[in-house]
Amino acid sequence: MGFESVILNKIEKTDKSVVAYFEYGTLFLRPVCTYDLEPIFAAIKELTFSRLIISRVGDEIAVDFALENQEEYSPYATANS
DSSP: OOHHHHHHHHHHHHOTTSEEEEETTEEEEEOSOGGGOHHHHHHHHHHHOEEEEEEEETTEEEEEEEETTOOOOOTTOOTTO
16 A cells, blocks of 8 residues: 555544545645544554644645654765764
């Protein structure tokens, strides 16, 4: 199973009333009630260990994923730089 399938299955198991789909790597949620989304966000965070960037887009909620505490290492860096 790919990343998107795992997330969509977890959302379906958490709350069957929420319509969820991915478009260009962004997760879109169409909830019946926006107050009930906390269990879904907690389940997603548990699966991905990602920081969730949540935005409202019309009647939908857009969720993007960002790595937490990601450090970039240059292959050209030395111990003394």
